[in-house]
């Protein structure tokens with residue numbers, strides 16, 4: 001039994017425990033789809049782009065079964081895809097390369113040549129997944145929303161992350177999950193970045209630990225909320241919708257609704273980095289609190305705030321992230337400022353100029369030191385990359 005079902009008395013409690021969380025013997029790229037007779041939005045769901053994270057596929061299967069059993073009529077279409085099938089069969093994150101780092105324009109442009117040469121497992125996966133997504137987009141009869149479903153090795157809170165545009169914020173607002181802004185921007189080539197370039201409104205969900213049945217429950221709840229949030233069905237016509245909201249709200253454990261990353265602590269193997277034990281994936285920290293030790297000494301929190309994703313495994317280049325809550329007034333203020341188009345004045349600042357790319361700014365090293373980070377994050381510029389001679393700040397296209 002799971003919490004969502006338990007809160008919904010109309011639902012028969014049949015298959016329980018582990019059996020319901022076992023993958024079927026054969027999984028296709030398209031896990032399932034449900035196309036309404038009436039036109040409307042498309043909700044695209046991708047699970048297991050990391051093959052050791054089957055929870056997203058399991059949640060999609062459970063959702064599709066429920067919709068069928070309850071005879072729910074949708075507007076538009078729900079399309080559920082499996083991300084990395086070859087890795088999923090092996091129960092590994094990936095076979096040759098991380099499929100969730102390959103969606104840059106350069107890497108997509110290089111794909112045909114790789115396929116014609118000596119392709120690896122992820123070249124095939126990427127081509128097949130790209131084709132399935134492009135097919136779904138061609139068939140779409142309205143706006144496209146995409147959910148990318150993940151789980152983590154460590155236990156902790158389920159949370160959402162998304163590129164900071166107003167359109168994405170207003171979609172994410174429907175989910176009573178803690179959301180972390182500025183985390184998606186820490187890595188390049190993630191699937192949602194490409195989907196965003198194609199015009200989709202996206203949301204990534206980290207639902208809990210890989211093999212915890214609660215992670216699947218969390219994802220079923222997210223998918224249920226997403227169907228209504230994207231406008232495929234009215235909430236009152238969707239059995240389990242209120243229970244799904246209650247389930248996610250209960251799992252939030254008093255954490256703020258919106259948080260932001262302000263600092264990444266990078267680590268390399270030679271640092272001898274050891275995280276202090278006992279931090280959850282999202283944790284409140286006090287100024288001066290001991291966070292980690294390295295060969296060079298102790299690392300303490302510079303101020304009160306939030307710590308995200310502490311590194312407790314041997315491999316990885318992110319030691320932890322530090323950030324803070326984004327209060328309601330600050331969200332509102334940044335919305336007004338963006339609507340007023342004040343971001344157009346940023347390149348007027350000394351040391352700041354536009355780059356050739358649409359949603360990117362180049363800052364001189366001095367400007368990057370002097371101007372407060374907030375000046376740029378207010379307008380969604382959260383991706384920061386060192387380039388020769390300048391710092392590049394970029395954001396998702398506003399759409």
Ligand SMILES: [Zn+2]
Nearest residue numbers: 050053150151
């Ligand atoms: Zn993942």
